[in-house]
Each structure stands twice: as structure tokens, then as C-alpha cells.
Amino acid sequence: MSISAQFINLFQQLQLPSPVTQIKSALLEQKHIELFIKRDELIHPIIQGNKCRKLKYNLINAQQQNQHTLLSFGGAYSNHLHALAKAAQIANFKTIGIVRGEATFPLNPCLQDCQDWGMQLEFISRAEYRDKHTPEFILKLRRRYGDFYHIPEGANNAAGRQGCAEILDELESHYDVISCEVGSGAMLSALIENNLDLDTQYLGFAVLKNRQLNQDIKQQLKSIKAADTKWSINHDYHFGGFARSMPELIQFIKDFKREHGILLEPVYSAKMLYGIFNLIKQNHFEKHTRICAIHGGGLQGIRGYPELYSNMQSIRQYQF
Numbered sequence: 044m045s046i047s048a049q050f051i052n053l054f055q056q057l058q059l060p061s062p063v064t065q066i067k068s069a070l071l072e073q074k075h076i077e078l079f080i081k082r083d084e085l086i087h088p089i090i091q092g093n094k095c096r097k098l099k100y101n102l103i104n105a106q107q108q109n110q111h112t113l114l115s116f117g118g119a120y121s122n123h124l125h126a127l128a129k130a131a132q133i134a135n136f137k138t139i140g141i142v143r144g145e146a147t148f149p150l151n152p153c154l155q156d157c158q159d160w161g162m163q164l165e166f167i168s169r170a171e172y173r174d175k176h177t178p179e180f181i182l183k184l185r186r187r188y189g190d191f192y193h194i195p196e197g198a199n200n201a202a203g204r205q206g207c208a209e210i211l212d213e214l215e216s217h218y219d220v221i222s223c224e225v226g227s228g229a230m231l232s233a234l235i236e237n238n239l240d241l242d243t244q245y246l247g248f249a250v251l252k253n254r255q256l257n258q259d260i261k262q263q264l265k266s267i268k269a270a271d272t273k274w275s276i277n278h279d280y281h282f283g284g285f286a287r288s289m290p291e292l293i294q295f296i297k298d299f300k301r302e303h304g305i306l307l308e309p310v311y312s313a314k315m316l317y318g319i320f321n322l323i324k325q326n327h328f329e330k331h332t333r334i335c336a337i338h339g340g341g342l343q344g345i346r347g348y349p350e351l352y353s354n355m356q357s358i359r360q361y362q363f
Contacts, residue, residue, distance in 0.1 A: 050106055053133040057095065060213035061086050063335070066303055074323050075330040079218070080305060081210065084312075084340040092340015093223075093230045094126035096206035097198035102134060104202055105192035114139040114184065115194040116175050120153045120286070122310075122341035123197050128157040138162040139188055143172040152346045199227040204263075207233035210337065218335040220328065222246045222319060224311040225276055226285070228256055230337070232263040238272040245274035248315040251285035254278065280318035286310050286347075292317060293351050309348055311339045 062085065066078040083092045090098070105113060113136050117124035124140045131138040140157055146166040150158060158164055174180040181193060194200070207230045214221075217240060223230045225247035234245050249256055257276055264270070282289050288309040295317050296307045307313040319336055322328065345352050 049133060049135040050102070053090075053102075053130060054099075056133070057086050057090070059086060063214070063216075064303075064305065068302070070320065070323060074326070074328075076323050076328055077331075077333045078319065078323075079333070079335045080316075081214070081335055081337045082305075083210070084306070084338045084342055086340070089129045089343070090126045091342065092122070092126075092338065093207055094122050094198070094340060095130075096209065097123075097203035097229060098127060098130050098194075099206040099209075100202035101192070101194050101198055101200070101206075102130060102136070105136065106134075108192065110136075110190070110192035112137040112139065112188070112191040113194055114141065114188065114191040115198070116141045116143070116172070116196040118143045118286075119147075119151055120310075120344050120347045122344055124157055124162070125153050125343055126340075127194070127198075128160040128162040131162070132160040139191065140164050141172075141175065141184070142166045143169055153343060156343070197227040197229060199229040203229050204233035204236070208237035210234070211237055211239050214335065217333070218243055219332045220244050220246050220334045221337070222248065222315060222334060223337040224315045224339045225249050225256055226251065226311065228260045228263070230339070231274070231276070232260045235260070235272050235274050236264055236266050236269045238268045241268075241271055243272075245272065247274070247276040248318045249276055249278045249281050250311050250314050251281055252278075277318055277322075280314045280321070282309075282314060286344075288348065293348070296351060305338070306342055306345075307338075308342050308345045309351065310344050311341055315339075 061081060061083045064080050064082055066080060071078055086095050113131055115124060115127055117140060119142060128138055138161060140162045142164055144166065154164060175196065211234060221234060221243055225231050231245060231247040282292050292309055292313055296309065296313045299316065300306050307316060315336060319334065
């Protein structure tokens, strides 16, 4: 089978558009708020969430440029590298993953998956990792590995944002607020830049300590639509920083799965939904506000939280 045929096979496996689920609760009824979740975690068992959307046009561009090797970056539990490794295996690309930090053996489940799916892992120091965006460092990697298609960390580039923007075309109803998790800011900036309804506000929830996020996104916005779009980032629910958690967040995940049948993870989606519910309790939203929260996927990362993964039968049975 040619690369092109396998590439088509990859997209045939994706469940798009992803469904939208309305959440029902006493709090929502009391506050007269409607909450919906855009279920991007259901796009694919592994290549899910915004990582799937960010990879779409990067892989298309790589194929059009006749590139056979993809190189990208991530941490030890990177959802991006995990999704990239599986997508590349299906589409018959070679992959190189540059991982932040020293190698630890045995590999954690995320990196073991990446390796099993054919990704060549290269571990570099945190000091080196800070230079990952510089032309000099990329040139150094090309001298070491030969030619490759470069995908930045988290696929936060024009191609990645192009894929994220397509989520707006899938929404069939009007929402007063569309919410998403904010790590690199690719998803939020894509939504703002391609906004289809000036009556919609965009609310991002920062999952890490980074007040520079607002300025970073402003620098990416160029369209007239973006200038007229209302948006903000809430920095109050990062729970101590990226990939950090607290007992109340872990309990929120367990309760949400039991009450609504939707699995969240501590790094991204749980922080956003926790924040939304807390803001609703505080009467942050006007009555009759319709909110759509975009589930960013990344459920494989739950395996990095033993207090959550080992104690929930429904999560242990989930097949990554």
C-alpha cells in the first residue's frame, strides 16, 4: 500500500464531526445555564482532541512536500507526541520525537507507546529544549537526522491552527460562550481568528502559569474578525501549574465520570470544566447563557496519575 493510500486510511478512521453532548445538573437548572461539551475525545481512541485537528494539515503538507519523516517535540507524557506517533504509523511516516529531560527506564506508558508505534526517541536536556524553536537548533537536528518535516511542539503553527478552526464549521447551533483549554494557545487563537458569530464570546482556561499567554495570542491575531471578537483567558484554575493537580480536581474527575459518563483528564479538560462550574456557582454568566466547552482529548495522560488511574475501574478499562 502506498503512503497516499495509507494516508487516506488514517482519515477514514476519524469520527468527524465529533458529537455534542448536553450536560444536565441541578446547578445548571438553578442558574438557568445550558452547558454542552464538544466531544473531541471521541474522534479516535488515540488520535483525539485538538491534537488530531492540529496534525491534519501538518500531515497533508508533509505529504505534499514528499517528506517521509516527521520530527517534533514534547515532554515525557506529551499528548502531541503520542497522537503523532500513532497517526504517523497509520499513514506510513517515520517519526522522531525530541523529548524534554533525561531518559528514564522503563519508559512510561506514553513514551513506550510512541516507541512501539515506530517513533525514534531522542532525549535532550531542559536547557537544550529551550532552544527548540531556533533555526540553529533545527539545523543541528537536520545535520544529525537528515531531512524531515518539522512540526513545532504541540503543532502550534499555521497548519495546526487551520485544523483547529474547522471545529467552528461543525457547530450547528449558536453558543453565547465557546470555551477551550489553553496550553500553547493554538486552539483559542484559531477560534478567535476564524470566528463566525460576533455574538459569541471565547473563554480560554490556562492550564499552566503563563501570563504571557494573552500577549502571545494577540500577536497571532490578524484578521478583522479577530479584532471584533470578544475573548479572554481565565488564569485561576491551573491548579499550581502545567500537569499539576490537587485532590479536589481528582475528585471532580471521578464525580464527573460518575454523573455524566464523560471521562476528563487532569492536565487540560478537567481544569476547564472545573473552572466553568465554579464560575457558574459564582454567577459569572448571565441567565440563559449557552456554553459550549471543547473537550481537548489527551485521555492517555491519565496513566500518569496513579491516584486516579489505579482506583477507577472505568478508567483502567479504557483502551488507549
